[in-house]
Amino acid sequence: MSAAAEGASGGFVLSHLDALESEAVHIFREVAGEFERPVILFSGGKDSILMLHLALKAFAPAAIPFSLLHVDTGHNFPEVLEYRDRVVAAHGLRLHVASVQDYIDRGVLRERPDGTRNPLQTLPLTEKIQAERFDAVFGGGRRDEEKARAKERVFSLRDEFSQWDPRRQRPELWNLYNGRHAPGEHVRVFPLSNWTELDVWQYIARERIELPQIYYAHHREVFRRGGMWLTAGEWGGPRDGEAVEKRQVRYRTVGDMSCTGAVDSDADTIDKVIAEIAASRLTERGATRADDRLSEAAMEDRKREGYF
Amino acid sequence: MTVDTLRFATAGSVDDGKSTLVGRLLHDSKSVLTDQLEAVEHASRNRGQDAPDLALLTDGLRAEREQGITIDVAYRYFATPRRRFILADTPGHVQYTRNMVTGASTAELTIILVDARNGVVEQTRRHAAVAALLQVPWVVLAVNKMDLVDYEQQRFEEIVEDFAGHAAELGLPGFTPVPVSALVGDNVVERSAHMDWYEGPALLEFLETVPVGTEAADAPARFPVQYVIRDGEVRYYAGQLASGSLRVGDRVTVHPSGETTEITGIDVLGTAQQVAYAPQSISVRLADERDVSRGDMITAGASPTLTRTITANACHLADRPLRIGDRVLVRHTTRTVRAIVKDLAGAAELTTNDLARITLHTADPLTLDDYTTCRRTGAFILIDPADGATLTAGMAVVDSAG
Numbered sequence: 001m002s003a004a005a006e007g008a009s010g011g012f013v014l015s016h017l018d019a020l021e022s023e024a025v026h027i028f029r030e031v032a033g034e035f036e037r038p039v040i041l042f043s044g045g046k047d048s049i050l051m052l053h054l055a056l057k058a059f060a061p062a063a064i065p066f067s068l069l070h071v072d073t074g075h076n077f078p079e080v081l082e083y084r085d086r087v088v089a090a091h092g093l094r095l096h097v098a099s100v101q102d103y104i105d106r107g108v109l110r111e112r113p114d115g116t117r118n119p120l121q122t123l124p125l126t127e128k129i130q131a132e133r134f135d136a137v138f139g140g141g142r143r144d145e146e147k148a149r150a151k152e153r154v155f156s157l158r159d160e161f162s163q164w165d166p167r168r169q170r171p172e173l174w175n176l177y178n179g180r181h182a183p184g185e186h187v188r189v190f191p192l193s194n195w196t197e198l199d200v201w202q203y204i205a206r207e208r209i210e211l212p213q214i215y216y217a218h219h220r221e222v223f224r225r226g227g228m229w230l231t232a233g234e235w236g237g238p239r240d241g242e243a244v245e246k247r248q249v250r251y252r253t254v255g256d257m258s259c260t261g262a263v264d265s266d267a268d269t270i271d272k273v274i275a276e277i278a279a280s281r282l283t284e285r286g287a288t289r290a291d292d293r294l295s296e297a298a299m300e301d302r303k304r305e306g307y308f
Numbered sequence: 309m310t311v312d313t314l315r316f317a318t319a320g321s322v323d324d325g326k327s328t329l330v331g332r333l334l335h336d337s338k339s340v341l342t343d344q345l346e347a348v349e350h351a352s353r354n355r356g357q358d359a360p361d362l363a364l365l366t367d368g369l370r371a372e373r374e375q376g377i378t379i380d381v382a383y384r385y386f387a388t389p390r391r392r393f394i395l396a397d398t399p400g401h402v403q404y405t406r407n408m409v410t411g412a413s414t415a416e417l418t419i420i421l422v423d424a425r426n427g428v429v430e431q432t433r434r435h436a437a438v439a440a441l442l443q444v445p446w447v448v449l450a451v452n453k454m455d456l457v458d459y460e461q462q463r464f465e466e467i468v469e470d471f472a473g474h475a476a477e478l479g480l481p482g483f484t485p486v487p488v489s490a491l492v493g494d495n496v497v498e499r500s501a502h503m504d505w506y507e508g509p510a511l512l513e514f515l516e517t518v519p520v521g522t523e524a525a526d527a528p529a530r531f532p533v534q535y536v537i538r539d540g541e542v543r544y545y546a547g548q549l550a551s552g553s554l555r556v557g558d559r560v561t562v563h564p565s566g567e568t569t570e571i572t573g574i575d576v577l578g579t580a581q582q583v584a585y586a587p588q589s590i591s592v593r594l595a596d597e598r599d600v601s602r603g604d605m606i607t608a609g610a611s612p613t614l615t616r617t618i619t620a621n622a623c624h625l626a627d628r629p630l631r632i633g634d635r636v637l638v639r640h641t642t643r644t645v646r647a648i649v650k651d652l653a654g655a656a657e658l659t660t661n662d663l664a665r666i667t668l669h670t671a672d673p674l675t676l677d678d679y680t681t682c683r684r685t686g687a688f689i690l691i692d693p694a695d696g697a698t699l700t701a702g703m704a705v706v707d708s709a710g
Contacts, residue, residue: 015311022588025548026548058577171698173410174414178689182695
């Protein structure tokens with residue numbers, strides 16, 4: 001906690017990280033005060049780890065009044081699952097899992113020809129929300145990530161199919177969040193709306209938050225597909241003609257193994273990661289997410305259908 | 309050096325070149341990354357344009373790109389070594405008042421854009437009225453497309469003079485005029501070589517240096533209770549300081565009960581502190597065990613007004629009208645109360661984008677400040693109890709004698 005600096009006119013000005021932290025904590029507490037059954041979407045990625053850290057701070061010294069929900073694509077990085085289970089145990093949290101593999105095994109969902117399971121997460125997520133009657137669902141989405149997300153509210157109303165309708169969004173003024181919803185509807189809440197990728201890393205450094213090791217440079221067997229380095233694995237890669245090689249890489253985002261690419265990097269400490277991001281000329285999604293390269297409106301379309 | 313944040317909003321009429329200006333700010337401050345620029349270049353070529361259309365950087369939704377319009381408020385993030393910026397980019401057509409009110413509600417500065425060829429138009433006056441109503445501390449008048457009026461000083465000064473007349477009428481405290489060409493890049497990030505007669509800062513230079521956090525150090529303390537954290541027998545009252553500061557040992561009043569007590573401890577997210585300032589999120593402990601819960605407000609300094617009759621300046625946001633006799637919910641700080649619409653300043657109903665003075669009668673008292681004194685504790689929204697829609701934005705007018 002850095003001290004508040006004195007502003008030009010004698011008022012007090014928070015540093016940009018303190019202001020973001022204060023805003024996110026305010027959002028967590030609003031939800032705790034207004035909703036019956038909130039849940040945090042927790043993938044083990046840096047944004048969800050950051051959400052959990054902020055939630056712990058918001059309610060300390062008491063426990064956080066939410067459980068966690070992981071939508072498990074079945075294509076997980078083992079380091080991330082291990083991290084997830086360790087964190088859940090350390091804080092005595094309750095973890096719900098919605099499994100894409102279950103849906104495929106039951107024949108409800110079908111594997112896509114390209115092998116990616118990212119778009120398949122929407123149905124298990126929606127049905128878990130309905131079954132558990134979650135009324136507020138925290139997501140780690142940030143407005144700087146993608147242009148459709150730039151138009152997302154902090155409190156985003158979803159119908160019983162989890163659908164997002166950008167033309168029917170409620171205006172959101174001051175810090176007055178309107179969480180009213182009908183039975184069967186829920187509200188997606190984005191406490192990191194105003195954070196950028198660099199803010200996330202600077203805050204992780206400041207707070208010394210532990211992340212899964214795959215965020216830092218390491219050697220791993222990868223192959224090239226669609227201009228990205230993908231990790232070889234049981235999910236379906238490499239295919240014929242795709243050569244595997246050992247490279248020094250790190251992950252900028254962590255999602256489904258089949259569509260999350262690694263970047264060449266020697267950033268093995270957090271300071272090096274921050275320097276690398278500050279100098280990068282590619283956005284994190286542009287560099288590492290195959291699913292967002294499909295079309296100009298790929299994210300908008302997934303969001304309309306109820307994606308995170 | 310501490311890097312702080314400026315939240316600002318843009319407002320302009322259709323075809324004033326607002327998206328181009330925003331695109332130029334992002335592009336020239338090197339906030340646009342290669343893959344974003346490539347996507348814009350690709351999309352521009354598909355539309356048969358030679359140069360990248362920077363407006364496409366900010367039009368995020370499919371319908372926006374197809375129709376070449378901006379539908380909704382979009383938030384943009386960029387940084388310079390001196391400051392970090394959060395931009396609420398508000399579209400200039402149909403719902404422009406509603407969108408601008410939304411964007412301006414959290415802004416410390418607003419850029420009002422005019423086309424140098426057209427000068428001040430009806431929408432410009434509307435934008436100035438909203439900036440005055442929302443009490444945005446800083447206003448920039450960006451006179452755009454100076455390249456199309458041969459960079460003429462006289463034209464610029466005519467527009468500034470015209471706008472100044474309206475600003476005075478509306479009670480805008482002041483504004484900073486800047487002549488720009490967003491398309492060419494004059495005076496956006498770099499000072500223009502085309503306008504020797506202009507001695508002021510380029511737009512970005514002004515955004516980087518305008519003071520933020522302008523609340524007076526002696527502002528009264530306002531602490532709406534959000535949530536009660538219980539740790540065994542101990543209760544921590546959690547919330548975000550809306551105004552002023554709180555110190556351990558301060559005598560405070562809890563509203564609406566009116567009981568007084570003392571602050572015995574302040575926790576700023578895991579660190580015990582002697583003092584906290586707005587807008588920090590904190591939790592406090594009180595000397596006596598009181599029945600304090602979400603929706604109450606802890607205050608020190610000048611007393612707020614406790615009332616069941618609210619007079620306010622309002623902007624109606626919803627498509628459905630607001631009528632006298634309507635039953636609504638008032639959401640004010642962390643408190644929600646039922647209310648009836650009593651008066652609409654002579655009008656029978658308010659429709660979308662109407663600005664008017666309204667009067668409400670509430671079922672329970674609210675702890676109000678005049679909006680011009682404290683934005684956070686003077687602001688409220690009206691909600692339709694039937695379906696939860698956000699209807700109206702309100703800014704309380706509190707008679708200082710009362």
